[in-house]
Amino acid sequence: MSGSVDVFMFVIVILNLAILSSSRLADCIHIVALQGVLVGLLSLVVQDSAITFRLILIAAVAVALKGVIFPRLLFKAIREADVGREVQPIVSYPISTLAGTLFFAVSLWISSRLPIPESRFLHFAIPVTFSSILVGLFIIVTRVKALTQVLGYLVLENGIYAFGVVLLVENPVLVEFGMLLDVFVAVFVMGIIIFHINREFDHIDTHLLSRLEDWRSRRPEGEA
Amino acid sequence: MTLDVTGLIYVALAFTLAPFMFGVINRVKAFFAGRKGRPLLQLYYDIFKLLQKGAVYSRTTSWIFKAAPVIILSAVAVSVLIVPYGGHGALLAFEGDLVLLAYLFGLARFFYILAALDTGSSFEGMGASREAQFSVLAEPAFFLALAALARLTKSVSLSGIYSYFSFGSWSVMWPVMTLAAAAILVIFFVENARVPVDDPNTHLELTMIHEVMVLDNSGPDLAFMLYGAALKFWVLGALFIGVVLPARSEMPWFDMLVFLLGMGALSVLVGVVESIVARLRLLRVPQLLTTALALAILAFMFQNS
Numbered sequence: 001m002s003g004s005v006d007v008f009m010f011v012i013v014i015l016n017l018a019i020l021s022s023s024r025l026a027d028c029i030h031i032v033a034l035q036g037v038l039v040g041l042l043s044l045v046v047q048d049s050a051i052t053f054r055l056i057l058i059a060a061v062a063v064a065l066k067g068v069i070f071p072r073l074l075f076k077a078i079r080e081a082d083v084g085r086e087v088q089p090i091v092s093y094p095i096s097t098l099a100g101t102l103f104f105a106v107s108l109w110i111s112s113r114l115p116i117p118e119s120r121f122l123h124f125a126i127p128v129t130f131s132s133i134l135v136g137l138f139i140i141v142t143r144v145k146a147l148t149q150v151l152g153y154l155v156l157e158n159g160i161y162a163f164g165v166v167l168l169v170e171n172p173v174l175v176e177f178g179m180l181l182d183v184f185v186a187v188f189v190m191g192i193i194i195f196h197i198n199r200e201f202d203h204i205d206t207h208l209l210s211r212l213e214d215w216r217s218r219r220p221e222g223e224a
Numbered sequence: 225m226t227l228d229v230t231g232l233i234y235v236a237l238a239f240t241l242a243p244f245m246f247g248v249i250n251r252v253k254a255f256f257a258g259r260k261g262r263p264l265l266q267l268y269y270d271i272f273k274l275l276q277k278g279a280v281y282s283r284t285t286s287w288i289f290k291a292a293p294v295i296i297l298s299a300v301a302v303s304v305l306i307v308p309y310g311g312h313g314a315l316l317a318f319e320g321d322l323v324l325l326a327y328l329f330g331l332a333r334f335f336y337i338l339a340a341l342d343t344g345s346s347f348e349g350m351g352a353s354r355e356a357q358f359s360v361l362a363e364p365a366f367f368l369a370l371a372a373l374a375r376l377t378k379s380v381s382l383s384g385i386y387s388y389f390s391f392g393s394w395s396v397m398w399p400v401m402t403l404a405a406a407a408i409l410v411i412f413f414v415e416n417a418r419v420p421v422d423d424p425n426t427h428l429e430l431t432m433i434h435e436v437m438v439l440d441n442s443g444p445d446l447a448f449m450l451y452g453a454a455l456k457f458w459v460l461g462a463l464f465i466g467v468v469l470p471a472r473s474e475m476p477w478f479d480m481l482v483f484l485l486g487m488g489a490l491s492v493l494v495g496v497v498e499s500i501v502a503r504l505r506l507l508r509v510p511q512l513l514t515t516a517l518a519l520a521i522l523a524f525m526f527q528n529s
Contacts, residue, residue: 017519
């Protein structure tokens with residue numbers, strides 16, 4: 001069984017690099033959705049014992065949310081807010097890709113120092129999930145559009161979810177459902193926020209959010 | 225020291241069959257374009273024709289321009305001797321020969337660039353500058369891919385690394401082997417100036433890289449350059465095939481057959497890629513190369529120490 005966990009981890013790392021290096025928003029959403037499906041199925045693979053109905057339910061909910069509903073919401077946000085098709089990174093794609101490998105190296109180092117109980121699947125599971133978290137944060141920080149920040153958040157959540165699934169093999173249901181609910185609400189709220197930023201300012205460039213001011217009267221239309 | 229007959233046969237095959245691969249590529253491209261295509265042995269004819277001609281040298285060139293083809297061909301010819309084919313150890317195998325391999329290519333590239341600059345042609349200078357820029361990114365990727373394989377097999381000699389693999393090692397070491405093979409494949413395309421990076425058929429000097437750098441070479445010099453390119457194709461192809469199709473049986477002729485079929489399949493792959501993929505914009509090439517570098521770094525890390 002641990003062999004197939006390695007396969008999943010391998011593909012997740014490759015997908016992380018793919019998100020960092022792809023320049024089209026639609027591609028990024030597809031990649032994040034694929035990663036979400038893999039992470040959702042992980043709970044079936046990790047289990048040594050027989051696959052119960054409960055496990056299948058967890059996996060089904062996770063796959064449905066991450067693989068179908070989130071991408072739909074994001075594409076809807078793109079359509080309604082009329083977001084451009086490119087990613088607009090602050091850091092260039094080659095440097096982002098290399099940063100992705102750096103994150104994996106850092107995660108390897110961290111996981112080698114963590115006092116984690118011996119387990120059969122922890123070959124690469126811990127470094128990979130850690131590096132997913134770091135890649136998610138990196139995407140949130142280095143991409144301009146609000147939508148890509150949602151994507152970064154989803155990558156981060158994939159990492160946390162996979163970490164939970166691999167570590168808490170015994171009884172992860174509560175944790176997972178709690179997290180899924182959080183993310184669902186977050187994506188929902190972010191979708192609304194993106195829509196509102198867009199309606200207010202005709203774009204979703206987060207750079208300019210720092211210029212928001214309360215105490216002064218609204219700027220004339222067309223500025224900002 | 226006994227005579228290594230199989231190794232000699234492999235080297236002889238490399239020297240005789242290398243230009244044939246370009247015939248295969250051209251045939252595949254012709255098939256995709258609905259043409260009949262050049263004869264399979266066209267590159268042999270070209271090389272023989274060029275060898276019988278005299279060379280023309282521009283007055284602006286110096287001895288470097290005359291020496292470069294010889295240096296390039298000899299550097300690549302030596303690299304043919306240190307690469308293992310079909311799991312059989314190379315004729316020249318020693319600890320750390322992978323560094324020598326990388327720097328033989330480096331030496332060839334250095335004189336390639338110098339000779340191009342020596343002609344004083346601005347087009348060739350542009351080609352040289354691109355070549356230098358891309359090789360800065362390709363070389364670390366090449367080194368890291370080999371280092372990942374060296375770490376995996378705990379050997380620092382190419383022959384040691386490649387004799388370690390067999391088809392069975394794919395079931396255990398597939399992550400590293402996949403990543404390293406992917407990185408080597410990208411480097412194979414870059415170093416041989418094939419399509420995603422450079423288009424060997426282009427007729428516009430502004431977009432050429434390798435083709436523009438040999439514009440001033442003529443006669444035997446050009447034949448040397450062409451033959452050197454063919455040998456380089458063979459050497460890098462062998463590095464790729466050695467990871468992807470590691471046939472290690474008791475019967476050397478079977479391994480040899482698998483290796484040759486693999487080289488043929490690789491040529492077909494190159495032809496197919498050239499037919500269906502547009503070449504990258506020059507600005508996007510560094511991104512492809514850093515991806516190869518990232519894959520090589522991952523290959524280095526994604527293994528149990």
